[in-house]
Amino acid sequence: MIPQTGMGKTMVLPEGCSDRSDVTTRASRVRMLASAMALPMLLALSGCGSAPNDTFDLSAVSTPVSTSASARNRQLLIADPSALKAVDSEQILVRVAGSEVRYLSKSQWSDKLTRVVQSKLVEAFEDTGRLGGVGKPGQGLAIDYQLISDVRAFEIATGGGDRGVVEISVKLLNDRNGSVKAQKVFRAEVPSAGSGSSAYVAALDQAFGQVTGQIVAWTLQQL
Template structure:
């Protein structure tokens, strides 16, 4: 039976886009063959009619991540104290960079904020969204490689006062259909879409609440 665990909110995942679909085995580090490259898709966020567009500009800060996640390697943890990587498969970018691009794109395409961008965009923002990635890998139960675990901690900061107005942890666990790389990456797509959608909706709601008490400007 397919498992799904989501914290704070749930949304359907979006399909995986893969530059190459060849399955690959697990290995500690390294492969002599050119790796297959995979990307994830931005979620289509359902803000709903009760969340109209607001005149708020947001900067999404560069995500923080531990050294094991700060690369383009696909992480596999056979136990809590051991980290391995998929051989012959890579993300198209470093995990923190990939997450930042996906989150900016999803929030921007949702059309509810006046502007959304990374720091490099030079936006004069009202709020800063800081994220820290603590889980972004495949975790084993016994000898089975089946669960994709994504966990991101988020803080929303008012730019002009540097005040943290809210913080929350978002988490999703998805079971892969099989140990084939394409199925594992598809589970990553579902889990990351749920987490990033939840972050965007949470940020919107927290900004609305904050502006009612003390406008950013």
């Protein structure tokens, strides 16, 4: 320790410090280091303040495909579905009035809705075993037909009783000449068995299963 005299008083400085400025500098560095160490701890604690959302998936198909039609010599591409921005997200849409929509609190889909719909449509067609091949863009299929879909509604409707509503418009496109072979709109509504997120999603899942089964059967008949 180094004694230093000033203003009639003697101050003892730590070893390595020649004057008061050195002491001040060291104290500042200690405070900066403490702040730097505290920041990550605060960020980590802030992430514990809210519980994660419940995440839900959809079934590939919950109703039997009502046709014996087969198209094992055809390969089908399930194109990326389209949808309005309000529908096409990970949030679960609730229609509280004719034009007023909200999102189900603390709940979400496992992925962007159109990706989930596309994936489940592929699974549903594959599970029939009645096509030569089925897949998504970029998988290298020698395509005969494309299934073009537009998700018009995928929501919990609250007017007139809570229910799951799914409406999907599809076109069957000949990939060789670009002509539309057939097109149709499929819709299903299933009442919710309760008022919680699980009940709402179950109603949507059943409605989607009905629509998917109808789309698969119709497509096989057209091919």
